[in-house]
Amino acid sequence: MQTYLITGGAGFIGSHLCAALLKQGNRVINIDNFDPFYDPLIKHNNIRHLADNQNHILRKIDLRDREKLNEVFQSEPIDMVVHLAGMAGVRPSIENPILYEEVNIKGTMNILECMKTFGIKKLIFASSSSVYGNRPEPADFTEDMALNKMISPYAITKKAGEDFCYLYHKLYDLTVLALRFFTVYGPGQRPDLAIHKFVQLIDNHLPIPLYGDGSSMRDYSYIGDIINGITQAANYLHQHKEVFEVINLSGNRSISLKNLLHIIEETLQQKAIVNQLPMQPGDVEATRASIAKAQRLLHYEPQTTIEEGIRQFVAWYKNNKNNHA
Numbered sequence: 317m318q319t320y321l322i323t324g325g326a327g328f329i330g331s332h333l334c335a336a337l338l339k340q341g342n343r344v345i346n347i348d349n350f351d352p353f354y355d356p357l358i359k360h361n362n363i364r365h366l367a368d369n370q371n372h373i374l375r376k377i378d379l380r381d382r383e384k385l386n387e388v389f390q391s392e393p394i395d396m397v398v399h400l401a402g403m404a405g406v407r408p409s410i411e412n413p414i415l416y417e418e419v420n421i422k423g424t425m426n427i428l429e430c431m432k433t434f435g436i437k438k439l440i441f442a443s444s445s446s447v448y449g450n451r452p453e454p455a456d457f458t459e460d461m462a463l464n465k466m467i468s469p470y471a472i473t474k475k476a477g478e479d480f481c482y483l484y485h486k487l488y489d490l491t492v493l494a495l496r497f498f499t500v501y502g503p504g505q506r507p508d509l510a511i512h513k514f515v516q517l518i519d520n521h522l523p524i525p526l527y528g529d530g531s532s533m534r535d536y537s538y539i540g541d542i543i544n545g546i547t548q549a550a551n552y553l554h555q556h557k558e559v560f561e562v563i564n565l566s567g568n569r570s571i572s573l574k575n576l577l578h579i580i581e582e583t584l585q586q587k588a589i590v591n592q593l594p595m596q597p598g599d600v601e602a603t604r605a606s607i608a609k610a611q612r613l614l615h616y617e618p619q620t621t622i623e624e625g626i627r628q629f630v631a632w633y634k635n636n637k638n639n640h641a
């Protein structure tokens with residue numbers, strides 16, 4: 317049994333990860349401040365089924381509160397930290413860049429400082445495909461690409477998080493995997509993200525906002541595949557010392573917004589009412605990952621097609637409609 321400290325464990329990805337690690341018989345210390353970026357009730361619902369699990373310790377703490385973080389690190393034996401908490405979302409970061417800087421950069425530094433102080437060596441950090449920015453060349457994104465094309469404060473905070481992880485690896489021998497997630501979806505998906513928003517609006521016969529002409533491309537990742545990738549990353553860290561790696565995790569297939577909408581319409585058996593709007597600042601034209609490094613180091617192989625993943629999401633949505641904000 318390992319003890320994992322998960323930050324953001326009440327969120328979309330975090331709640332799935334807590335459940336998976338607990339199922340494997342581990343202990344999980346879950347730090348989350350139930351931030352109101354979207355309805356905190358959804359986050360309480362995400363982890364309701366873990367309430368009776370003795371191995372799940374929930375601590376309502378803000379990443380920016382160094383003293384409270386110190387108390388947790390001091391009082392609990394921790395084998396590995398999985399740092400998922402943060403302000404997510406590209407467009408809102410343009411509205412409120414200072415908040416993103418405080419939570420995503422300073423919050424990450426607080427976690428790294430606690431790890432340094434209490435001698436915790438293993439860390440998984442949630443980074444993002446947005447660090448690749450807008451790239452005119454059609455090539456797949458590889459981890460060694462120069463990152464000089466970022467177009468949102470969110471992307472910059474994630475890159476800064478990676479850089480601080482690298483610094484603490486160099487200075488204090490932390491072993492770190494920074495995982496760049498590509499648009500994650502599936503049961504429990506954040507309500508601000510396109511698939512969730514589209515399904516909810518179409519189901520309610522309301523117009524959907526479609527930014528751009530529908531040709532923008534995304535490499536969507538199913539939550540179950542991402543959770544496998546994170547647990548494989550944890551296994552890698554258990555077996556390796558003093559490494560730092562940045563690794564893409566995606567569904568390994570890029571599709572257009574138009575095509576995504578078509579799959580959602582087919583699954584819901586209902587046509588969307590489309591309200592076409594200009595591209596939003598901060599949104600990149602296309603994301604497409606190379607997952608060769610994840611395949612090589614983690615034996616990562618995404619299993620879920622977008623069609624199957626959307627079916628899973630819609631089934632979850634229909635069962636949970638009344639809990640949606």
Ligand SMILES: NC(=O)c1ccc[n+]([C@@H]2O[C@H](COP(=O)([O-])OP(=O)(O)OC[C@H]3O[C@@H](n4cnc5c(N)ncnc54)[C@H](O)[C@@H]3O)[C@@H](O)[C@H]2O)c1
Nearest residue numbers: 324327328329349350351378379401402442444497499500
């Ligand atoms: N979902 C995606 O498509 C995606 C893609 C790339 C990267 N990521 C990154 O993965 C991580 C998890 O994403 P998610 O989709 O589960 O988002 P989420 O918003 O559902 O989860 C983040 C959690 O962090 C918590 N949090 C926010 N600020 C906090 C603070 N100051 N102190 C403590 N807790 C705080 C929130 O309450 C939330 O429960 C984030 O870092 C996000 O940037 C997500």
